[in-house]
Amino acid sequence: xxxxxxxxxxxxxxxxxxxxxxxxxxxxxxxxxxxxxxxxxxxxxxxxxxxxxxxxxxxxxxxxxxxxxxxxxxxxxxxxxxxxxxxxxxxxxxxxxxxxxxxxxxxxxxxxxxxxxxxxxxxxxxxxxxxxxxxxxxxxxxxxxxxxxxxxxxxxxxxxxxxxxxxxxxxxxxxxxxxxxxxxxxxxxxxxxxxxxxxxxxxxxxxxxxxxxxxxxxxxxxxxxxxxxxxxxxxxxxxxxxxxxxxxxxxxxxxxxxxxxxxxxxxxxxxxxxxxxxxxx
Numbered sequence: 123x124x125x126x127x128x129x130x131x132x133x134x135x136x137x138x139x140x141x142x143x144x145x146x147x148x149x150x151x152x153x154x155x156x157x158x159x160x161x162x163x164x165x166x167x168x169x170x171x172x173x174x175x176x177x178x179x180x181x182x183x184x185x186x187x188x189x190x191x192x193x194x195x196x197x198x199x200x201x202x203x204x205x206x207x208x209x210x211x212x213x214x215x216x217x218x219x220x221x222x223x224x225x226x227x228x229x230x231x232x233x234x235x236x237x238x239x240x241x242x243x244x245x246x247x248x249x250x251x252x253x254x255x256x257x258x259x260x261x262x263x264x265x266x267x268x269x270x271x272x273x274x275x276x277x278x279x280x281x282x283x284x285x286x287x288x289x290x291x292x293x294x295x296x297x298x299x300x301x302x303x304x305x306x307x308x309x310x311x312x313x314x315x316x317x318x319x320x321x322x323x324x325x326x327x328x329x330x331x332x333x334x335x336x337x338x339x340x341x342x343x344x345x346x347x348x349x350x351x352x353x354x355x356x357x358x359x360x361x362x363x364x365x366x367x368x369x370x371x372x373x374x375x376x377x378x379x380x381x382x383x384x385x386x387x388x389x390x391x392x393x394x395x396x397x398x399x400x401x402x403x
Contacts, residue, residue, distance in 0.1 A: 124364055134204050136204050138371070140174075140371065142177045142374035143191060144182050146164065147187055150218075152213065161187075165194035167381055173203075174202075175204045175372070176191065176204070179211070180231050188207070188238035192240040204245045207246070207248070208248040209247065209249065209250060210261070210280075223252060223255065229264050229268065235247070243274065245275050248298065249265065249290075262296075263293050266293055277295065278299065280301065281301055281302065284313055287316060297322060300326075303327075304326060314366060324368045324369050342399055343358070355384065356383065356386055357387075359388075360388075361392060361401075
């Protein structure tokens with residue numbers, strides 16, 4: 123039986139299919155949305171759905187995604203939604219990302235996340251990338267310090283190896299790993315297994331890399347989608363949810379209808395044969 127929720131702690135239990143804000147800013151994840159009100163409307167839909175795990179980052183825009191989420195949260199009065207953010211990138215233009223892991227910079231960015239999201243504590247703060255100019259212990263250490271100050275509840279890492287996770291664990295409890303992983307890119311299978319063994323959330327970014335498979339009308343992905351009266355994207359998400367109980371996909375979109383389509387993946391159960399066939403792609 124597929125487990126539908128993941129427990130970070132006694133207070134934070136989330137539905138495993140979440141939402142990512144990366145597509146809300148302008149092209150290249152740079153500047154404002156062409157329609158800021160639409161961005162807030164999408165987030166209103168997310169907040170008023172069963173999704174209760176939302177992933178964002180100060181580098182998305184930068185800050186525009188956070189500010190849209192802040193506006194939506196101001197309009198929301200329902201149950202708590204778990205907010206995850208990330209620090210460690212600077213931005214100089216569309217599709218330009220530069221790693222900065224100076225502990226002083228990371229501390230500043232945590233504070234700016236709190237401000238731009240309108241929160242007093244970030245449920246999950248992730249190191250977006252490890253900066254080779256500073257030790258892992260220094261970079262995770264400043265997040266651990268801010269955790270002790272009550273500004274961060276849980277600490278996560280992004281795009282890391284098992285060895286890097288182990289080093290970070292010497293400084294703080296690591297609650298999540300966000301690495302690239304999807305139906306056709308499973309290079310980090312060892313990291314997923316480590317997350318399973320240590321009850322860490324594994325948050326696959328770029329979960330919908332289905333383009334090549336979906337463009338072939340006769341592909342296995344399309345055939346299985348037709349079996350379920352579903353889209354290839356929904357099947358790719360359903361496969362992730364069945365792959366492991368610790369996987370929390372965060373598909374992003376700037377379209378309400380696309381968001382509503384994505385969350386239907388949580389209600390699709392692949393047969394054993396279908397799952398295995400996709401697993402062998």
